[in-house]
Amino acid sequence: MASALSGFESASDGAAVEQASLALVELTLKAMTAAPQLSVLQLRVLLSVERHGPLRLGEVAGLLDLSAPSASRLVARLVDDGLILRNTPPADRRQVQLVVSAKGRRLLTRLRGNRQRDIDRVLDLMSPNDRSALVQGLAAFADASG
Known part of the structure; x- marks a missing residue:
């Protein structure tokens, strides 16, 4: 049976991982149909705030290599959609922190569920052996990438 990774015996490990990662990206984009109002960049902002938050706007811009005005527009749209909340910590009222709202968490849970099913x-x-090797390899890859 021919596979999408046929011929990888001669390809570099990096090329094989790249090809497999593209398959995962396609599954992610397919899962995004559960949230058609979100662009890929908006999803990246939402995921970054979830993973690293609470964050300040400048931190979002830095994490995603965006200009401050671009990050501000993206965050404003997510705030308007009720997916991100702006909080002011009592210790420093000048700071505005961004956190994922309950609505945003529900959306991410739905997206992850769709992706997980696919x-x-x-x-x-x-095969069970290939599946086990993949899971073990991805876990090691995730650990190595930090």
């Missing part, structure tokens, strides 16, 4: 369908097509 990933599980692909994993079900794999």
Whole structure:
């Protein structure tokens, strides 16, 4: 049976991982159909605030390599959509911190659920040995990437 990774015996490890990562990106983009109002960049902002938050606007811009005005527009849209909240910590009223709202967490949970179902369908097509090797390899890759 031919596979999408046929011929990787001669390809570099990096090329094989790149090809597999593209398959994961496609599954992620497919899962995003559950949130058609979000662009990929808006989703990146939401995920960054969830993972690293609470964050200040400048921190969002730095994490995603965006200009301050671009980050501000993206965050404003997410705030308007009720996906991100602006909080002012009592210790420093001049600071504005961004956090994911309950609505934003529900959206991310739905997106992850859609993606997980699609990933599980692909994993079900794999042999148990290949599946185990993939899971072990991805865990090691995640650890190495920090």
